[in-house]
Amino acid sequence: MIADINLKGRKVVIHDMSLRDGMHAKREQISVEQMVQIATALDAAGVPYIQVTHGAGLGGNSLQHGFAPHSNEDYISAVAGKMKQAKVSVLLIPGLGTMKELQSAYDAGARAVHVATHCTEADTSPQHIAFCRKLGMDTNGFLMMAHLNTAEGLAKQGKLMESYGANTVYITDSAGYMLPGDVKDRVAALRAVLNPETEIGFHGHHNMGMGIANSIAAIEAGATRIDTSVAGLGAGAGNTPTEVFVAVCERMGIVTGCDLFQLMDMAEDMIVPMMEHMVRVDRASLTLGFAGVYSTFLLHAKRAGERFGIPARDILVELGRKKMIGGQEDMIVDTAMTMAKERGLLKEIAV
Numbered sequence: 001m002i003a004d005i006n007l008k009g010r011k012v013v014i015h016d017m018s019l020r021d022g023m024h025a026k027r028e029q030i031s032v033e034q035m036v037q038i039a040t041a042l043d044a045a046g047v048p049y050i051q052v053t054h055g056a057g058l059g060g061n062s063l064q065h066g067f068a069p070h071s072n073e074d075y076i077s078a079v080a081g082k083m084k085q086a087k088v089s090v091l092l093i094p095g096l097g098t099m100k101e102l103q104s105a106y107d108a109g110a111r112a113v114h115v116a117t118h119c120t121e122a123d124t125s126p127q128h129i130a131f132c133r134k135l136g137m138d139t140n141g142f143l144m145m146a147h148l149n150t151a152e153g154l155a156k157q158g159k160l161m162e163s164y165g166a167n168t169v170y171i172t173d174s175a176g177y178m179l180p181g182d183v184k185d186r187v188a189a190l191r192a193v194l195n196p197e198t199e200i201g202f203h204g205h206h207n208m209g210m211g212i213a214n215s216i217a218a219i220e221a222g223a224t225r226i227d228t229s230v231a232g233l234g235a236g237a238g239n240t241p242t243e244v245f246v247a248v249c250e251r252m253g254i255v256t257g258c259d260l261f262q263l264m265d266m267a268e269d270m271i272v273p274m275m276e277h278m279v280r281v282d283r284a285s286l287t288l289g290f291a292g293v294y295s296t297f298l299l300h301a302k303r304a305g306e307r308f309g310i311p312a313r314d315i316l317v318e319l320g321r322k323k324m325i326g327g328q329e330d331m332i333v334d335t336a337m338t339m340a341k342e343r344g345l346l347k348e349i350a351v
């Protein structure tokens, strides 16, 4: 039982995702003014790291991933210029974003980075991780869709990222599939092999309602960094909600350094009013968690479902069965089209 675990006095670093993972939930449509307003409030509430990028990170602006109204550099420089204590961070998926984009994000004011790879592909990240470390950035290796690798497999991948220069390695539950035991096993396996000074992070999605419980399980197994979003603004049913996480930490005596009431007010007065749909556990986002599907696929599957007359849930179950991963967004349309054909619906639809 979580309430019995004694984590009193443990220090945890919160890395807020509202302005990066939250971009997915907003179809990449957050203005520079909104970013500055939200980041300023997070900074005032004591949140130490604020991620500010297109949902798919540096290089994310594309037909596949959608176009934001501003460049990543515009967002980063506008926000970084206003921060009193928080560091601005970015996400980079090697190949989607390049070294050139890392340099320009750094020049615009980014001082921390999640270098993200699929959970079996850490070896696509050495030059990016090494470059970020050379720039002096807080460099986090970010192993996505971590439920698709074993604890031992993730330990090997994490060790690779550490050897490239990552100062933190993340277990990333991109599908919101994991249960607390899954998280504990994976974090513990990493803790057993990484150097003592290398930190471990956990990035959760709330699709099975497990965002808080999984984050606490991660801390119990040795994680010191937790990704969260205010009011959960993020892909799928959202990320671990920052204000709820901070409230639970306060009750457990875990030290975050963040102001709970300011975060609660932000959630209620700033973030919920800007949601285009309620970011919550509903039948489609729950299916993401249940079937182990990348949370970012949610809105793509809904759109493909409307286009081909197939319930989004059916498409998501099929994507889970096929073990589709980030970067395979085009397969969502392909899958929906195939299902429509199999169901005799395609001839009635203009493709």
Ligand SMILES: C[C@H](O)CC(=O)C(=O)O
Binding pocket: 021, 055, 056, 057, 116, 144, 145, 172, 173, 174, 175, 203, 235, 295, 296, 326
């Ligand atoms: C690019 C993805 O949205 C990264 C992420 O937040 C995840 O895998 O979860």
Ligand SMILES: [Mn+2]
Binding pocket: 021, 174, 203, 205, 234, 235, 295
């Ligand atoms: Mn995420």
